[in-house]
Amino acid sequence: MTEPERESMEVDILYVGAGPATLASAYHLMKQVEAHNEACEKTGEAPIEPPTILVIEKAAGIGDHQLSGAVMNPRAMKELMPDFVEQGFPTEYVVEKDYFWLFTRKGTIKSPITPPMFKKRGYHVISLSNVVKWLGEKCEEVGIEIYPGFAGAEILTEGDRVVGVRTGDMGIGRDGKPKTNYQPGMDIIAKCTILGEGVRGSMTKQLIDRFEMHGQNPDTYETGIKEIWRVKPEKHQPGRVVHGSMFPDFFGQINGMWLYDMKDNLVSFGYVTPLSSENPNN
Ligand SMILES: Cc1cc2nc3c(=O)[nH]c(=O)nc-3n(C[C@H](O)[C@H](O)[C@H](O)COP(=O)(O)OP(=O)(O)OC[C@H]3O[C@@H](n4cnc5c(N)ncnc54)[C@H](O)[C@@H]3O)c2cc1C
Numbered sequence: 063m064t065e066p067e068r069e070s071m072e073v074d075i076l077y078v079g080a081g082p083a084t085l086a087s088a089y090h091l092m093k094q095v096e097a098h099n100e101a102c103e104k105t106g107e108a109p110i111e112p113p114t115i116l117v118i119e120k121a122a123g124i125g126d127h128q129l130s131g132a133v134m135n136p137r138a139m140k141e142l143m144p145d146f147v148e149q150g151f152p153t154e155y156v157v158e159k160d161y162f163w164l165f166t167r168k169g170t171i172k173s174p175i176t177p178p179m180f181k182k183r184g185y186h187v188i189s190l191s192n193v194v195k196w197l198g199e200k201c202e203e204v205g206i207e208i209y210p211g212f213a214g215a216e217i218l219t220e221g222d223r224v225v226g227v228r229t230g231d232m233g234i235g236r237d238g239k240p241k242t243n244y245q246p247g248m249d250i251i252a253k254c255t256i257l258g259e260g261v262r263g264s265m266t267k268q269l270i271d272r273f274e275m276h277g278q279n280p281d282t283y284e285t286g287i288k289e290i291w292r293v294k295p296e297k298h299q300p301g302r303v304v305h306g307s308m309f310p311d312f313f314g315q316i317n318g319m320w321l322y323d324m325k326d327n328l329v330s331f332g333y334v335t336p337l338s339s340e341n342p343n344n
Pocket residue numbers: 078079080081082083084118119120121125127128129130131132133134190212213214215258259260261263264265288
């Protein structure tokens with residue numbers, strides 16, 4: 063197939079992936095420029111033009127790929143946006159009670175002491191999807207553009223310099239051939255390209271391979287399950303967070319469970335264990 067004609071656009075800063083990391087970064091950058099320009103009014107220095115910032119997101123809607131509920135330390139949000147609560151941050155509950163339980167084969171030991179790493183009072187129980195949707199709105203309010211439905215497919219380079227990203231072609235059939243609605247991906251040229259694809263990002267991998275950036279800390283993997291149950295109202299305990307560890311070996315291997323209550327009588331719980339875990343039934 064001959065190389066199709068592609069549209070291209072230029073921006074100052076391009077973020078790939080609309081997760082909490084990139085949206086917070088883009089918002090912070092715009093606020094820094096705003097603060098600088100406000101200071102210029104007092105000092106008489108010339109203000110700078112706000113940069114054009116674009117965030118591309120492969121999900122059809124912002125927040126659609128964030129599956130995580132979370133018990134979030136609000137410190138970073140306070141630093142990013144001191145009045146985040148007043149601005150409508152989508153907190154489900156603020157944690158009031160934190161527990162640590164040890165599960166044995168036959169029962170549960172409810173620890174009278176909660177170890178420091180599991181102390182979560184004052185943390186915010188959130189749906190990350192809702193937080194990302196909300197952060198996206200805040201970004202748009204300060205002039206950041208977000209394009210959902212655009213997946214970065216290829217890093218564009220000039221020599222050893224990253225100059226942007228090519229988005230994926232649309233309308234390709236399962237046989238790999240273009241369909242009638244075929245639309246070639248677009249080249250987005252940027253002065254600065256920031257990859258925020260989350261874990262196992264496909265373009266991040268391209269970049270790591272190409273520039274030999276395999277570091278001292280390779281990825282590590284665990285196995286986990288998570289379920290969300292709707293419970294009877296009398297079983298629902300807003301503001302409760304439980305962490306725990308399970309048999310057969312509480313301390314010899316790092317495994318753990320969580321449980322916390324969300325709105326609408328929902329309870330999120332799950333368990334994570336290393337791939338090297340032994341079968342507890344052995
Ligand atoms: C089940 C579960 C429970 C968790 N619980 C907690 C918790 O309690 N507390 C806590 O702090 N953290 C928790 N986490 C971790 C937390 O979700 C992540 O640390 C966080 O989402 C990472 O943010 P990020 O912005 O780096 O990436 P992500 O949130 O992964 O965002 C990356 C975005 O980039 C998009 N993207 C990827 N590749 C491309 C591409 N090529 N082009 C365009 N877009 C792309 C993705 O669609 C996604 O929207 C949990 C995670 C899971 C899965």
